Amino acid sequence: MVAADLAPSAAVKVFSAGAAACVAELATFPLDTAKVRLQIQGESRTSLEGQRAKYRGVVGTIFTMVxxxxxxxxxxxxxAGLHRQMTFASVRIGLYDTLKQFYSGGSETVGLASRLLAGCTTGAMAVAFAQPTDVVKVRFQAQVHLPESTSVARYSSTIDAYKTIARDEGFKGLWKGCLPNITRNAIVNCSELVTYDIIKELLLQSKLMTDTMPCHFTAGFAAGFCTTIVASPVDVVKTRFMNSVPGQYSSATKCAVTMLMREGPTAFYKGFMPSFLRLGSWNIVMFVSYEQIKRTVKEFQHQFPT
Structure with a gap:
């Protein structure tokens, strides 16, 4: 039996997904930070009263921050972003194939419904584990701390952020925005994993590509584009709600309504370009890394069987 014939176990997929997601996070994190800054821009009344926008475009936002x-x-x-990926991606990506087979009853032919159910399930499960890490990540990315300023930063460290949020906002503060995040990640997971799954399968079945890096790159890019289109509105609401101070919004729905009334429908696509650059590049790096890590682990298993 050759290494390629060895089907990776769920444990291997969970490990590979977490490791690949951390690689993608390191490569694309500045784009994510720019996206968050653009998404929260316009929250304060001062920015809505004719004041010139501080951040303009992806490159402009990164340049201004630097x-x-x-x-x-x-x-x-x-x-916090790496904490998030180690827990979040491991579950939502690593367990996708396992649940896909579960919903299809182990059939060799997996339908769209089984893929969508698997994506929704692993996305919701991942939020249950990783929500506090997502809250802390967004708070840090939104935090502005000028080098010459004498003001104290909102949080001094990742651990301090976890402690401060739990102390000041209660245990539920760490799960702030959990419902919109479940909604977002159900959408993201379905768009991302199902698109990648189907595009890769079609490329292989049509023999346009083999199961190598160009195929993974193409399917990853398609997954990132589709995900950005459908997930941006929920992502903006999630970011605004997670970053809000206690009492600013009574619920994620209230946050969405406030955005619509004050800023109009286009507010839901604020930061779209960095979102696309982020999700597109993140998906490419993640899926290419994921496939390579899985393959490496399979080869290791073949060389050193238990």
Whole structure:
């Protein structure tokens, strides 16, 4: 039996997904930070009263942050981001194939319904594990701390953020925005994993590509594009709600209504370009890394069987 014939176990997929997601996070985190800054821009009344927008475009946002806050500002929240990927991606991506087979009853032909159910299930499960890490990541990315300023940053460290949120907002503060996040991740997971799954399958079945890096790159890019289109509105609401101070919004729905009334429908697509650049590049790096890590582990298993 050759290494390629060895089907990776669920444990291998969970490990590979977490590791690949961390690689993708490191590569694309500045784009995510720019996306968050653009999404929350317009929250305050001052920015709605004719004041010139501070951040303009992806490159402009990153340049402004580096210039005013220092180069490290684009990696604010990276530790929490890595915490998130190690827990979140491991579950939602690593367990997808297992649940897909479960919903299809082990059939060799897996229908769209089984894929969508698997994506929704693993997305919801992942939020249950990783929500506090997502809250802390968003808070750090939104936090502006000027080098010459004497003001104290909202949080001094990742651990301090976890402790401060739990102390000031209660245990439920760490799960703030959980419902919109479940909604978002059900959408993201279905768009991302199902699109990748189907595109890759079609490319292989049509023999346009083999199961190699170009195929993984193409399917990953398609997954990122589709995901950005359908998930951006929920993502903006999630970011605004998670970053809000206690009492600013009574619910995620109230947050969405407030955005619509104050800023109009286009507010739901704020930060669209960095979202696309982020999700497109993140999906490419993640899926290419995921496939390579899985293959490496399979080869290791073949060389050193238990």
């Amino acid at each position: 210039k005013t806050e220092g180069p490290g500002s684009v990696y604010n929240g990276l530790v």
